[in-house]
Amino acid sequence: MNTHKKHPSFLSKLNTISKKRLSGDSAFKTIVMLIACNIFLILGLMIFKIVQSSWLSIQTYGINFLWGTTWQPFPPNPNAPPSFGALPLIWGTLITSSIALFLGVPISLGISLALSEFAPKSFNYVISFFVELLAAIPSVIYGLWGILVLIPFLQNNVYPQLQTVLGFLPFFQGTIRGSSVLTGGIILAIMIIPTVSAISRDVFAAVPNSQREAIIALGATRWEKARIVMSYGRSGVIGAIMLGLGRAVGETMAVTMVIGNSFNMFTSLFEPSSTLASIVANEFTEASSPPVYISALMEVGLILFALAIVVNASARLIIWRSTRNVKEVEMF
């Protein structure tokens, strides 16, 4: 990657030659730049199209769309207009993602700390391989596994015990359902582990060895060394968590298959619900009329898009700030 820095004289020589003779270079540069600029075009078109398609819904429901709690494309009274509100979907998305972070982040940090600080090299390779394998599994497979294996297991062996122990809390009360918010959160936790652990492993690996040597020289234990490494890479880890959050917020297929898909402002985690992404996956295929129905689904997509941009942008910002502080090493 750093070949430019290694051969500055060669490069400057090449530059002078190219200015004189190789006019093909400028053509190549133009082509490559155009290809790169496609990304703005694609993103711009997507934003434009989503806003355009959801405009009808934005006009009809305005800001109330964000905290409305009814979702009735076809009201029982045929003369009543359809009504849409996204609050239960936003609620479902936030809670499932929070469960995912609550359960997934400690495991991911454990994996990445073990890899960067404790594990022998051969073990390191094996674990990294399996973590990356986890990232490569298509989400529909997670969903199938969730519905066929995870739901029966949790419903019979985990949820009843959980209710006995923590049943005094409002969010562990009520009838236990396998297809529920909690199952959705647990599936998401498993799915964000590869993202969070791979990035935080890189962050920990980027902590300069001088730091480790210094703390060991002061007589620190391995745990104290790990703590120093963690605090050194703190902002990078926060970035990794945000990227995991981004994945959890946008994940569609697996969640749709286990969350129970009901339009529900839930209080108990054993209740079924929906997320922003899952309702689009469920209802878009046949939503042909009324026109405001499609538009409302597009507005749900717009909210999701905005959420994804905010999460990803802040993750990038945090990672960028942390890498700027650690100048000695290159991170990605």
Added chain:
Amino acid sequence: MERLNYKIIAIVEAVVLIAVIVSFSVYGFYFANPPIRLSGAGATFPAPLIQKWSAEFKDMTGIQIDYEGIGSGGGVKQFTDKTVDFGASDPPMKDSEFSAALGTLHIPITIGGVVPIYNIQGISKGLNFSGQVLADIFSLNITRWNDSRLATLNPSITLPDSEIVVCHRSDSSGTTKVFTSFLSDESVAWNATYSASNVINWPSQTVGGKGNPGVAAAVQQNQNSIGYVELSYALQSDIPYGNVQNAAGKFVEPTLETLAVAASAVSFILPSGDASWASVGSYFNLHNVEEADNAYPITSFSYILVYKELNVRSGMTLDKAKALTWFLWWAIHDGQHFASGLSYVPLPQAVVTHNEGTLRLIAFNGQQVNNWT
């Protein structure tokens, strides 16, 4: 990754590019003399049957039928837009849809039934339900399996004292439309609160699954649950399903036979092929039909839609018109032999005869297409 081998990437790109160019030119050459190819789109319920027909018909005639199961709503839309040669829909067209696609013929091609499925430990198939009780269960008015209203219908079975988990379709679905149309007719309260449509604003504590397999999985994975699916899904999986009380007061087990009885009963009151079929409804309302003693009550046709005058579709030729009519004629006769193997209900003879009359109406540029029978 230490170093990307750009040479390999470039070679792969070049090979793919060449392969694409070569295959396109072969394709173009081949289609200088194209075989006949027809396209259809619509309901997902009959899709496996139509695809089976398409494969058999191609072996026999070389004519290719491409069918996309995109849903009844999408099928009616594409048919009305004239972007396909035929459409398919589970419910018949509404009057408004019919007048937007003038000259539509409704051809019932198979019969579907919606059945209640459940998962209660120790209880096999054959629980009795009435329309009113189903409406009460799905609207959470009956919340426990040992409710007296269920016990009255099932005196010999001891139902557990546990909460009912209600499962339903989470996607927009013709199956939901059929089921809720039945509930709306049976229960005033259901009609007022939820009514009948492809998407229902279900009570918030209910579980949704995507597609028939999604509902079946939700029922199988949640104990003490109830849901509704197409009969073929219930027959092909091991989930217990219930009997439903019909207009004659009998509790009828859904089978290929009892669905066929319902279709035979309704066949005497079918509209002519080129009229609006909206009156047939999303399911057969057999309240005034005497022959329906053993008819399963939540039964409906699945339709193929074609235009009476085929030249309204751009690119239609006499050869294609003949091929399409031939296919439909074959499907309602020989094609029906494939139905029961795939858990579909073969059409009763009375409906086949009715369809024959409809297919004779098909014309191209004013000339009757089906002139071989």
